[in-house]
Amino acid sequence: MSAMSAQFPEFRDCTVLVSGGGSGIGAALVEGFARQGAKVSFLDIAEAESRELAERLSRETAHPVSFYHTDLRDIDAIRRAVNEVVEKSGPIRVLVNNAAWDDRHEFDDVTEDYWDNNQAVNLRHVFFTSQAVAPSMRAAGGGAIINMSSIAFKLNMGVFPAYAAAKAAIVGLTKSMAGRLGPENIRVNCILPGMVVTERQMKLWLTEESIARSVQEQCLKTPLKPDAIVGPALFLASDCAAGMTAQSLIVDGGVL
Ligand SMILES: NC(=O)c1ccc[n+]([C@@H]2O[C@H](COP(=O)([O-])OP(=O)(O)OC[C@H]3O[C@@H](n4cnc5c(N)ncnc54)[C@H](O)[C@@H]3O)[C@@H](O)[C@H]2O)c1
Numbered sequence: 217m218s219a220m221s222a223q224f225p226e227f228r229d230c231t232v233l234v235s236g237g238g239s240g241i242g243a244a245l246v247e248g249f250a251r252q253g254a255k256v257s258f259l260d261i262a263e264a265e266s267r268e269l270a271e272r273l274s275r276e277t278a279h280p281v282s283f284y285h286t287d288l289r290d291i292d293a294i295r296r297a298v299n300e301v302v303e304k305s306g307p308i309r310v311l312v313n314n315a316a317w318d319d320r321h322e323f324d325d326v327t328e329d330y331w332d333n334n335q336a337v338n339l340r341h342v343f344f345t346s347q348a349v350a351p352s353m354r355a356a357g358g359g360a361i362i363n364m365s366s367i368a369f370k371l372n373m374g375v376f377p378a379y380a381a382a383k384a385a386i387v388g389l390t391k392s393m394a395g396r397l398g399p400e401n402i403r404v405n406c407i408l409p410g411m412v413v414t415e416r417q418m419k420l421w422l423t424e425e426s427i428a429r430s431v432q433e434q435c436l437k438t439p440l441k442p443d444a445i446v447g448p449a450l451f452l453a454s455d456c457a458a459g460m461t462a463q464s465l466i467v468d469g470g471v472l
Contacts, residue, residue: 222447224454227252229279231305232453233298234258235288235345236315238266240414241364244442245312245449250277252450255305259286259297259345260315279305288315288341289333298348307356310453311349313342314364316382320375320421331378338382339389346393350402358401360453363390365408367468383408387464394462403461405452410468413439435470444469 227249237246237258243265250256250273260266263285270283282304284297302308317337321330342363353359368376369384386406394404411430413422427439448467451457466472 222450224252224450224456226455227254227310227450227453230254230309231301231307232256232310232312233301233308233349234312234314235341236260238262238269238283240416241409241412241442241445242314243269244446245314246281247273248446248450249310250279250281253278254310255279257282257284257301257305259284259288259294261285261287288345289336291341291344294341294345295348298345302352307352308349309353309356309359311346311359311361312364312449313345313361315341316364316379318368318376318379321378323374323377326378334378335382338379339385342386342389346404350397353402354400359403360457361393361397361402361404362449362452363404363406365390365406365464367408367410367466367472370472390464391462398461403457405457405460405463405465407445407448407452408464408466408468409445410434410440410466410471412442412445414442431469433471434468438469440467440469
């Protein structure tokens with residue numbers, strides 16, 4: 217049974233918000249929740265890809281999929297979008313903080329502005345989107361937040377210190393938010409993917425050779441595709457994981 221065919225009845229008609237849902241893993245998550253019968257909205261800046269995804273899925277799923285053009289570096293814009301989602305679709309029960317920017321940067325060249333912008337795309341919105349969504353989860357009696365970290369910060373990868381710092385911080389943020397929001401029945405967990413081959417990763421960073429090298433490090437000898445993250449995310453958001461919070465789930469084909 218694939219993640220796309222497993223069914224969790226609790227997602228039917230429930231409101232789900234995914235950040236960075238326009239492409240890659242985020243798009244697979246949007247599709248995965250939409251095929252569960254959820255009312256899915258997503259925030260992204262990739263206009264063309266996001267519109268195409270929302271239109272395609274809206275023709276095929278129980279509820280229209282809604283795209284909100286939102287630059288996650290703009291906290292007021294996040295708050296406006298979250299309010300619109302709640303007004304249109306009802307209280308948000310599931311939030312996936314997925315958006316990120318794994319830009320490579322040379323240690324000696326990083327400026328203060330670069331650092332701040334990098335943290336704004338990779339870390340700051342994870343807190344502020346959760347903060348904006350929490351009131352509607354409380355009002356609905358609870359919810360689930362899933363933050364996307366990465367195994368990259370555990371691998372001594374020198375190519376993106378700012379990204380690695382943000383991804384490590386997301387694990388700490390997950391635990392702190394879980395402690396704060398647990399009494400309100402809001403569960404907060406994170407997923408640490410390994411290498412996931414997306415179109416964008418292929419365009420920017422990956423080659424057939426680098427994929428083969430990474431696969432050698434995995435126990436499982438097949439490169440992971442975005443779908444590999446959908447099942448674990450559905451599980452963490454579902455009632456099956458009702459007793460789980462403050463946890464990190466590694467989905468890397470067995471690297472760590
Ligand atoms: N692909 C991988 O190998 C991999 C590995 C480990 C962790 N991850 C994590 O999984 C998540 C998804 O990965 P991906 O490779 O699909 O991501 P990606 O780099 O393709 O980007 C995700 C989405 O975020 C959007 N986005 C970027 N900046 C934004 C901004 N300022 N405002 C709004 N949207 C913005 C992009 O347009 C894109 O649609 C990320 O958190 C990433 O760190 C990915």
